[in-house]
Amino acid sequence: MTTYIPGIRRNPFGVGLLTAVLALWVLYTPGVEAVLRFIFPGETRLVYDRSPLTRFIGEHLALVAVGGIIAIVLGTIGGLIVVSPIGRPFRDIVLRIANFGQSVPSVAIMALAVPSLGYGSRPVLLALVIYSILPVMVNVVAGVESVPRSVVEAGRGMGMTRTERLIQLEMPLAMPVIMTGIRTMLVILVSAATLGAVVGAGGLGVPIMSGIGSFNNAVVAYGAVPAILLALIIDQAL
Amino acid sequence: MIELRNVTKRYDTTVAVDDVTLTVPDGELTILLGPSGCGKTTLLRTINRMVELDAGEVLIDGQSVRSTPPEVLRRHIGYAIQSVGLFPHMTVRRNIGTVPRLLGWETARIEARVTELLSLVGLDPVAYADKRPAELSGGEAQRIGVARALAADPPVLLMDEPFGALDPINRERLQREFASLHSRLGKTVVFVTHDIEEAVLLGDRIVLMREGRIVQTGSPEELWRGPEHQFVRDFFGDEFGLRILSRHRIADLKPGAAPQGASARVHLDTNLRDALAIMVTESVERVSILDGERVVGGLSFCDIVTQVRESL
Ligand SMILES: Nc1ncnc2c1ncn2[C@@H]1O[C@H](COP(=O)(O)OP(=O)(O)O)[C@@H](O)[C@H]1O
Numbered sequence: 001m002t003t004y005i006p007g008i009r010r011n012p013f014g015v016g017l018l019t020a021v022l023a024l025w026v027l028y029t030p031g032v033e034a035v036l037r038f039i040f041p042g043e044t045r046l047v048y049d050r051s052p053l054t055r056f057i058g059e060h061l062a063l064v065a066v067g068g069i070i071a072i073v074l075g076t077i078g079g080l081i082v083v084s085p086i087g088r089p090f091r092d093i094v095l096r097i098a099n100f101g102q103s104v105p106s107v108a109i110m111a112l113a114v115p116s117l118g119y120g121s122r123p124v125l126l127a128l129v130i131y132s133i134l135p136v137m138v139n140v141v142a143g144v145e146s147v148p149r150s151v152v153e154a155g156r157g158m159g160m161t162r163t164e165r166l167i168q169l170e171m172p173l174a175m176p177v178i179m180t181g182i183r184t185m186l187v188i189l190v191s192a193a194t195l196g197a198v199v200g201a202g203g204l205g206v207p208i209m210s211g212i213g214s215f216n217n218a219v220v221a222y223g224a225v226p227a228i229l230l231a232l233i234i235d236q237a238l
Numbered sequence: 239m240i241e242l243r244n245v246t247k248r249y250d251t252t253v254a255v256d257d258v259t260l261t262v263p264d265g266e267l268t269i270l271l272g273p274s275g276c277g278k279t280t281l282l283r284t285i286n287r288m289v290e291l292d293a294g295e296v297l298i299d300g301q302s303v304r305s306t307p308p309e310v311l312r313r314h315i316g317y318a319i320q321s322v323g324l325f326p327h328m329t330v331r332r333n334i335g336t337v338p339r340l341l342g343w344e345t346a347r348i349e350a351r352v353t354e355l356l357s358l359v360g361l362d363p364v365a366y367a368d369k370r371p372a373e374l375s376g377g378e379a380q381r382i383g384v385a386r387a388l389a390a391d392p393p394v395l396l397m398d399e400p401f402g403a404l405d406p407i408n409r410e411r412l413q414r415e416f417a418s419l420h421s422r423l424g425k426t427v428v429f430v431t432h433d434i435e436e437a438v439l440l441g442d443r444i445v446l447m448r449e450g451r452i453v454q455t456g457s458p459e460e461l462w463r464g465p466e467h468q469f470v471r472d473f474f475g476d477e478f479g480l481r482i483l484s485r486h487r488i489a490d491l492k493p494g495a496a497p498q499g500a501s502a503r504v505h506l507d508t509n510l511r512d513a514l515a516i517m518v519t520e521s522v523e524r525v526s527i528l529d530g531e532r533v534v535g536g537l538s539f540c541d542i543v544t545q546v547r548e549s550l
Pocket residue numbers: 249252253254272273274275276277278279280281
């Protein structure tokens with residue numbers, strides 16, 4: 001018997017705890033300063049004070065959400081096309097191109113995109129999407145291809161159309177594998193989105209870059225900790 | 239009635255089915271039998287258009303299967319396969335309800351049908367409806383597979399080695415249950431197997447195939463009494479006669495006189511193979527026949543052998 005593994009290791013307790021810590025970090029600056037003062041006793045400037053952290057985390061989340069949704073939509077469509085009878089001949093070449101996309105550093109993509117797309121969030125989103133389509137697409141392909149042939153054949157024999165087989169059999173059975181890809185992709189996105197600061201798209205990269213520029217590790221940590229928390233929350237919530 | 243006329247299917251260089259003509263009568267259980275790779279599965283799947291023909295035609299009740307879109311056709315033909323193909327993410331209830339759902343039945347009607355079918359295949363509806371396939375034994379999964387194929391009450395049932403993956407004990411139990419199910423439901427069944435014992439036990443008719451062609455068609459008794467090719471004899475082997483015996487009961491024979499004094503006993507519904515085994519075990523040449531507690535006659539070893547040859 002084929003065993004069905006839901007493959008999702010959600011951790012509601014961990015998510016709750018991490019979210020509480022993140023909320024405290026973002027909203028209660030005096031507490032954050034106390035922590036940072038304890039860790040970096042030598043620093044005079046402990047936090048980035050030209051804008052509140054809520055703004056940066058908002059921008060960051062927006063970049064991740066928009067980039068993630070575009071990548072999920074395009075990656076899923078792409079994956080489904082290459083496992084369909086029409087797209088199957090292109091399966092290998094498409095996966096290779098997507099792999100290439102991921103191997104190009106996102107900074108390079110942004111640098112190349114700025115002349116045509118200008119500064120701001122658009123070059124970042126382009127880089128993030130190119131960067132994160134692969135994990136989604138690869139996992140859609142792997143997930144659909146992992147569905148037992150006997151299951152799909154039985155569906156066909158009982159009179160399911162191709163679409164019914166896809167929606168009722170292949171997608172739900174591929175879902176655990178697809179979710180693994182989406183989780184990986186979002187975690188990558190959270191860290192890649194910090195580069196948004198380079199081309200003026202904001203996000204948690206702003207305090208991090210500022211800290212790096214002034215050799216101030218406290219300010220780096222001020223922006224990096226919430227990014228790490230965000231990545232951990234996404235990883236455990238999905 | 240299913241008619242296959244000059245059906246041919248090629249894959250590249252192999253001719254999987256080679257100009258086969260066959261009529262499957264209504265209400266009978268027809269077995270497609272033959273060595274692995276002889277084209278049984280391919281032939282079966284031409285009936286519900288899972289395999290499209292290179293030549294010939296398939297008619298169900300006089301109508302070409304090509305006149306109906308494949309999905310519509312398949313929803314009206316039951317289909318069960320060896321690996322079961324139960325949907326692992328769905329409950330037993332949803333699995334069985336698949337075709338009724340595709341046909342747009344109302345929920346209450348589907349629910350009632352699921353309950354009915356679970357009872358029919360010998361499983362407690364309350365205990366099983368909400369289980370997932372991973373929680374079932376092989377035999378249970380196979381029963382659900384049969385129930386699912388029967389869900390929309392199709393007149394025709396296609397089965398491809400449905401009991402092939404079971405251990406011998408479960409397989410025999412399911413075969414017997416299926417035989418009795420078939421005699422109650424009267425469906426037209428086309429059943430693929432490479433297992434001679436299964437074919438002889440279940441088949442009203444056996445279609446013996448080799449290399450994409452039909453070698454001989456007939457009831458198991460006809461094939462046994464009148465093999466038209468050496469291949470038929472070789473394929474069924476020396477035990478063919480014994481297997482034929484297990485298809486019939488004492489009640490099917492004309493009883494002779496009861497033996498005098500104490501003797502080994504058989505019941506009217508004992509099958510002939512078991513009766514023979516009792517004679518061998520008890521070292522007797524004649525047994526008494528019981529109807530309940532009453533002796534109604536006797537049978538000798540010779541009676542069995544001659545009557546089976548001549549009158550069954
Ligand atoms: N989809 C296919 N592609 C190529 N060859 C096939 C395909 N299906 C069956 N065959 C070939 O056709 C022949 C008959 O196969 P099949 O009908 O599955 O035999 P059986 O069910 O009797 O074991 C075999 O030689 C098999 O290799």
